[in-house]
Each structure stands twice: as structure tokens, then as C-alpha cells.
Amino acid sequence: MSLLRNPEFLRHVWLELTPQRLLATPLILGLIVLIVSQVEIASLGLPTVSMGLFVGMTALWGAKLASDSLNNELTQGTWDNQRLSGMGAWQMTLGKLAGGPVFAWYGGALSLVVFALTTPWNWASLRMLLTALAVAISLHALALLSALLAWRKQPRSTATPRSRGASILLLIVFGPQVFFMLPGDEPAGNVHWYAWHIPAPEFLLACVLLAMFWATLGLYRVMREELSFRDPPNAWIAFLLFLFVFGGGWFHGGQTSRIFEDLGPVAAHLATCLLICLVANYGLLFSERKDWVRMRRLVALWRDGQRSRAWELTPKWLATFALSAGVVATFVVACLITEPPMRAIAAACTAAGFLLFLVRDAALVLGLNFARDQSRADSAAAVYLVVLYALLPGLFVAIGLQFLAAVFWPPLLFAQPPWLILMVVQVAVALDFAIKRWRKLPA
Numbered sequence: 446m447s448l449l450r451n452p453e454f455l456r457h458v459w460l461e462l463t464p465q466r467l468l469a470t471p472l473i474l475g476l477i478v479l480i481v482s483q484v485e486i487a488s489l490g491l492p493t494v495s496m497g498l499f500v501g502m503t504a505l506w507g508a509k510l511a512s513d514s515l516n517n518e519l520t521q522g523t524w525d526n527q528r529l530s531g532m533g534a535w536q537m538t539l540g541k542l543a544g545g546p547v548f549a550w551y552g553g554a555l556s557l558v559v560f561a562l563t564t565p566w567n568w569a570s571l572r573m574l575l576t577a578l579a580v581a582i583s584l585h586a587l588a589l590l591s592a593l594l595a596w597r598k599q600p601r602s603t604a605t606p607r608s609r610g611a612s613i614l615l616l617i618v619f620g621p622q623v624f625f626m627l628p629g630d631e632p633a634g635n636v637h638w639y640a641w642h643i644p645a646p647e648f649l650l651a652c653v654l655l656a657m658f659w660a661t662l663g664l665y666r667v668m669r670e671e672l673s674f675r676d677p678p679n680a681w682i683a684f685l686l687f688l689f690v691f692g693g694g695w696f697h698g699g700q701t702s703r704i705f706e707d708l709g710p711v712a713a714h715l716a717t718c719l720l721i722c723l724v725a726n727y728g729l730l731f732s733e734r735k736d737w738v739r740m741r742r743l744v745a746l747w748r749d750g751q752r753s754r755a756w757e758l759t760p761k762w763l764a765t766f767a768l769s770a771g772v773v774a775t776f777v778v779a780c781l782i783t784e785p786p787m788r789a790i791a792a793a794c795t796a797a798g799f800l801l802f803l804v805r806d807a808a809l810v811l812g813l814n815f816a817r818d819q820s821r822a823d824s825a826a827a828v829y830l831v832v833l834y835a836l837l838p839g840l841f842v843a844i845g846l847q848f849l850a851a852v853f854w855p856p857l858l859f860a861q862p863p864w865l866i867l868m869v870v871q872v873a874v875a876l877d878f879a880i881k882r883w884r885k886l887p888a
Contacts, residue, residue, distance in 0.1 A: 453532060453540025454547070457514065461548040470552050474498065478559055491563040492570075495556045496577060503553030504581040507546035512588040514545030519596050534669040541589055542582070542664065553581070572650050579653040586660035593667050594732050638694035655691075659684055675757045678764040685725060685768060689718045709783050712792065715776040719796060722769035726803055729762035731823050735814035737886055766807065773800045794862035798855035801868045805875040806830060812879035815886055 448454055481494045518524045527537070543550065557574065564570045636648040643651075666680050693714035708716060739758055746755040773796045780789040780796075809829060813822040838850040851857035851864040858865060 448539055448543060451536055451540045451544075452530075453527070453537060454544040457540070457544030457547050461544075462551060466548060467551075470548075471555055474552065474555050474559070492560055495559040495563065496573065498556040499553045499560070499577055499581075502556065503546070503549045504577070504584050507549030507553070507581060508584040508588040510549050511541070511545035511585045512592045515541060515589055515592045516596075519592070528672055534665060534672050534674065537672070538661070538665045538668045541668075542585055542661070545589070546585055569646070572646055576650050576653050579650070579657040583653065583657045583660045586657070586664045590660065590664045590667060593664075593671065597734055639697050655687075659687070677756045678759060678761045681761045682764055682768060685721065685765065688721050689772075692717045692721060707788060708780075708792065711779050711783050712776065715772060715779055716792075716796075718772045719769065719776060719799065722765060722772055723799060723803060725765050726762060726769060727806070729760075729765060730807060730810050731827070733760055733762055735760075735811055735819065735822070737815050737883075741886075762807070766803065769800060769803060773797065791859045791862055794865050795855060795858045798858045798865055798868055801865070801872050802855055805868075805872045808872070808875035808879040812875070812882045815879065815882035 477494065477498070478491060481491055515524075518527065532540070560570075560574070635642040636645050638648065662680060663684075666676060669676055696710040696713045696717070739760075743755055743758045746752075746758065776796050777793040780792045783789075784792060806826075810823065810826040813826050816822065833853055838853045841847065841849040841853075848861065851861040852867045852871075855868075858868075
């Protein structure tokens with residue numbers, strides 16, 4: 446369906462583009478352009494100012510508008526009515542993506558008109574324009590995605606502050622990074638990725654286009670979940686595999702690794718994949734709902750041999766854990782083949798320690814969530830993890846028993862592999878805790 450026929454987009458157009466805004470915005474922007482054209486401000490010109498206005502208005506402020514519009518619908522109770530409407534997931538995605546920040550897009554479009562009229566048109570200016578548009582869409586999609594995910598994680602009475610807090614955090618983290626698109630000196634040099642030498646501006650454009658694609662796809666998949674579609678975690682696994690390929694580009698083609706200096710390119714690439722899996726696992730453990738009723742149904746389907754239906758109910762954290770186990774196994778084999786024996790053993794024990802602690806932490810988080818009241822389970826789990834990862838190792842260091850810190854800090858296993866045995870004990874205790882809590886749940 447065309448965007449101009451999208452009812453969600455048209456609703457936002459009628460609400461946001463009031464006559465006052467339609468008249469005041471071009472007048473204010475015209476005054477800014479007139480001032481800049483008459484007064485030389487350092488080395489700034491109209492192309493720089495117009496692109497800066499687009500970045501500030503559309504990319505940054507537009508992301509806030511997109512998040513606020515969805516938050517208002519969630520807290521005012523109109524979101525449930527929209528879910529029951531006849532709109533599909535893609536219609537809803539486009540309507541929210543373009544409708545909430547439609548006023549920011551209106552002001553941004555006027556800024557881009559000034560940019561188009563005052564800059565010489567060549568590949569550099571076109572590349573800058575495409576980069577700006579891709580960053581704006583990416584931020585809008587991420588803001589909407591963060592609002593929906595935050596809404597799922599909390600009681601409805603407290604949804605507003607946390608959902609908006611997630612969007613504010615998103616703008617704080619990514620906001621300052623979007624000003625790279627302002628006109629000025631081109632980034633010097635090439636980016637060495639695998640065996641290719643790619644000009645930095647082209648590589649940057651490719652990165653933001655990929656970010657736009659994955660952010661929009663993620664928002665679409667979450668919209669499908671909100672509309673009660675059952676989708677297996679295929680798209681999420683594809684995203685992680687993409688990160689594996691993308692993140693390995695700096696370890697091949699004759700380049701040296703600054704992060705994993707003691708490992709060869711293959712082992713360093715796989716170590717990066719493992720770190721990606723760990724970050725994804727912990728993020729999902731605390732962002733996804735741990736619905737034990739759904740997990741009971743998943744177990745029942747798996748026992749009945751209905752693998753395809755069970756895969757549809759598989760939570761993303763569980764699929765990511767399976768992928769992490771495969772990455773660890775591949776990393777161990779690669780180290781044993783490509784690295785010296787002692788270094789291979791140390792690296793393999795370190796990777797196994799990370800996987801074991803992932804099992805321990807997942808068992809702790811799930812065990813606390815295996816209850817009828819899950820409102821404080823994740824907060825309690827976060828406190829316990831801080832104790833295990835920070836306070837206990839710090840205590841051992843403070844009392845002069847630094848060698849025992851490796852029991853609670855996997856990176857230290859590289860120098861002390863035997864402590865892996867005590868990690869297995871911690872995993873056994875955490876699994877026993879989770880299993881006992883699981884068995885106490887209603888059948």
C-alpha cells in the first residue's frame with residue numbers, strides 16, 4: 446500500500462501538520478538562511494547550516510517525536526485498538542516510522558531544499574544526502590523499537606518514564622555520532638576491510654544503509670509480534686551472522702589485531718563472533734520477557750516432535766545461546782589447529798569459561814523469573830551479577846588473593862586455565878536453583 450493511503454500515516458499528518466506549523470516552519474528556516482547568507486560565521490556556509498538543521502531537526506528531534514508518539518498511544522490505551530484494526534504489520538511499521546516524526550520530516554525537507562539549491566551536485570553531495578537520510582530513518586526505527594521493547598518489560602502503570610528513558614538513552618548514545626555527515630573535509634584514507642581498500646566515505650554510506658535496513662527489519666518483526674504473528678527467530682540469527690561477517694573484516698587481509706594481539710586472524714575473528722554472541726545473549730536475557738508458560742509449551746512441543754512449531758516459540762535468547770555454543774566449539778577447534786599448543790589451551794579454556802558463565806547467569810536470571818510475580822526478577826538478577834562479577838573479584842584482590850579472582854572473571858582464565866573446574870561448580874549450583882524453581886511452577 447502507498448504511504449499516501451496509509452491510514453496511520455494520514456492520521457499523524459492531520460494531527461501534526463497544523464496550519465500554524467506549516468506556516469511558521471518555513472518562515473523560521475528562511476530567517477536562519479537569511480542570517481547565514483548575510484553574516485559569515487567562521488567557515489560555515491548554507492550547505493553546512495542546512496545539513497546541520499536536517500540532522501538536528503529530522504534525525505535527532507524526529508527520533509524523539511517518533512518515540513513520544515508511540516509512547517502516548519501505549520499509555521493512553523489506543524495501541525490495543527490499533528492492533529485490532531485491519532492494518533498489517535508492514536502498514537503499521539511504515540505508518541509509525543513516517544507518521545510520528547512527520548513534522549520533523551517537513552522541516553527537514555525544507556532544509557534539504559536549501560541544501561540542494563546551494564551545493565554543487567556531484568557524487569560527494571549525493572552521498573552526503575543519502576547518508577543523512579539513512580541515519581535519520583535508522584534512528585527513528587531504533588527509537589520506536591526501544592519504546593516497544595521497554596513497554597513489554599514493565600507494568601502498564603509505569604510504562605511512560607522507562608519507555609521514554611530508553612529513547613533518551615538511545616539519543617545520548619547515537620546522537621553525537623550523526624554529525625559526521627556535515628559538509629567539510631572528506632575523511633582521509635581508506636578503510637581496510639578483508640582484502641579490500643574502500644574509501645572511507647563510501648564505507649560509511651554502506652554502513653548506515655545496512656543499519657537502516659536492519660533497524661527497519663527489526664521494527665517490522667516486533668510489529669508482527671505485537672499483532673500476534675508467530676515468527677521463528679530466523680531474522681535475528683541472520684542479523685547475528687551478518688555481524689559475524691562484518692566484524693571479521695578487520696582481522697584478515699594482512700592486518701594485525703589490536704584487540705586480540707596474541708591470536709591469529711582466524712582465532713581473532715571467531716573471538717569477535719563470541720563477544721557479539723555474549724553481548725546479544727545478555728541483552729536479550731534482560732530485554733525479552735521470560736514467559737514460563739510459553740516455555741512449558743515449547744518443551745511440550747519439542748517432546749511431541751513438533752519441531753517447526755517449537756522453533757516458532759523459541760525465544761531469541763535461547764536461539765542465540767545455541768549459536769554461541771557453536772561459535773565456542775568452532776573457536777576451540779580453530780585454536781587447536783592454528784595456534785601454538787599452550788596458547789590454544791589457554792584460549793579454549795577462556796572461551797569455555799565465557800560459555801559456562803553464560804549458562805550460570807542465564808540459569809540465575811531464569812530461576813528468578815520462574816515465579817508468578819516477575820516484576821523485580823530482572824532487577825534482582827542484575828544485582829547478583831554485579832556481586833559475582835565486580836564485588837567478589839574486588840574482594841579477593843583487596844585481601845591479596847588475586848589468583849582467586851579468575852574464578853569469577855573469565856578473561857583471567859587465559860593465564861590460569863585450571864580454575865575452569867570451579868566455574869563448572871558454579872554452573873551446577875545455578876542450574877540446580879533454576880530447575881528447582883521450574884518444578885515448583887504450576888503444571
